[in-house]
Amino acid sequence: MAYSTAQRSPVSSRAAVLQGSSLGELLLLARRRHAIDLAVGTPGYPEPSADLLKAAADAMQAGRNQYDHPSGDLLLRERIAETLTPGADPHTELTITVGATEALCVALLATVDPGDEVILLDPGYEQFRAAVALAGAVPRFVPLHPPTWRYDPADLAAAFSPRTRAVLLNSPANPTGRVLDHTELDEIAALCERCDATVICDEVYGTYVFDGRPSLSVSEVPGLAERSIVVGSLSKSHAISGWRLGFLRADAVRTEALRRVHELTTNGAATPLQVAVGMAALSMDLRIATEQMGRCRDMAQTIFSRLGMKFAPAEGGCYLFADVSSLTGGQHGGKQFVLELLDEAGVLLAPGAPFFADPARGEQYVRIAFNRQTDVLREVEHRILGG
Incomplete structure (x- = not known):
């Protein structure tokens, strides 16, 4: 039997199209210069509670250092279920994952086949495009229009086709x-x-929705609730991004498939950290944290509007997305x-272009993370505005 002698790539076509973080080089520069980082969303506010840190140490000392059930510690699933509206069955509708990143990939791998189409709003989190590519699916982008970043309903309808298998959303975005x-x-x-x-x-x-507007989950919307997968995380709300604890919420049929994929990807998140969060973290007063995050948003908006940036007020989350064309001419x-x-x-910000399917659309934008302590934001104000 004759074999081709043509040189083949040692990596798969799926892996070949993936790119690393667009911020890597800039973060190295910022660290060398001891700059204030407002580029990445790693929480500077709030801080992990002392009770949470003690609970993690106690869980390790108590011997909770081996595998738990792949679907996640039951107490943690029960605690998460209590926070959700409407409530979820912790036994059949919740799965603990290794952060929201794994949850996203698991959701796509359990939902789409290679060649299926996935609709995404544009601009959006750049990792969404990579996750869709890794699943072998085809992205269909719906443009959002500045300054309010809303879509045209006609554009949304036009993006759907007989090959549409999923719509990937992010709210707050x-x-x-x-x-x-x-x-x-x-x-x-x-x-859908x-x-x-x-x-x-x-x-x-x-967790972070401002100005009295409701925090609306797709699980509350008729027509979406029964066909939805919610990706959640404790990274931002409880400032434990390094613990890598996320979760998936879905109906029992989808959850069964999600758990099978999850078992093959990681087999489960860190047991003592799950136990700690179930015992301590969900007792945090998130209302107070949200109020303070709103004040951080207001500070950041004041600082950067005084600098001359233009942006719509952030309705939720921890980022401003600002037009700097008046500053660059x-x-x-x-x-x-x-x-x-x-x-x-x-002071380091994130360039806006990588968040767009067509980077040219984002050339005049930057992203600003405001989930920082107020003294850090005051130092930013001093550095860029003086006084």
Whole structure:
């Protein structure tokens, strides 16, 4: 039997299209210059509670250091179920994952086949595009229009096709700070019902919704609730991003499939950390944390609007998405502006272009993380505005 001698790539086509974080090089520069990092969403506020840290140590000392059930510690699932609206069955509808990143990949792998289409709003979290590619699916982008970052209903309807298998949402959104409202979710529900598509919604910032607006989960929306997978996380709400604790919420049939994929990817999250969160963390007063995060948002909006940036107020989450064209004169893009601000003031922001399917659309935008302590934001104000 003759074999081809043509050289083949040592990596799969799926892996070949994946790219590393667009912030890697900038973060190295920022660390060398001891800059203030407002680029990544790693929480600087709130801080993990002392009770939570003690609970983790106690769980380890008590011997909870081996595998737990792959679906997650039951007490933690019960505690999470108590926080959800509407409530969820912790036995059949919740799965603990290794952060929201694994949850997202598991949700896609359990829902779509190679060649299926997944609808995404654009701009959006850049990891969404990579996760869709890793699943072998085809992205269909629906443009969001500045400054309010809403879609045109005609564009949304046009994105659906007989090949549509899923819609991937994020509310509150990274990077725009938008919170999808009931009208938008009803529109998406009607289209998903027509095409028998699943909606996968990343709700990791759902704790932080501002100005009295409701925090609306897809699990509360008729037409979406019965065809939804919610991606959740404790990373931002409890400031434990390094613990890698996320979760998936879905109906019992979908959950069975999610758990099978989850078992093959990680077999489960860290046992003592799950036990600790179940015992301690969910007793935190998240209302107080949200009020303080709103004050952080207000500080950041005041600082950067005084600098001359233009943006819609963040409705939720922990980011501002700002137009810097009035500061650049349109002569150069957001990345050059970010480098100049880093050089001149020692403050690092994230360039906006990587959040767009077509990076040219994002050349004049930057993302600003405001989940920081107030003294850090005051230092940012001093560095960029003086006084």
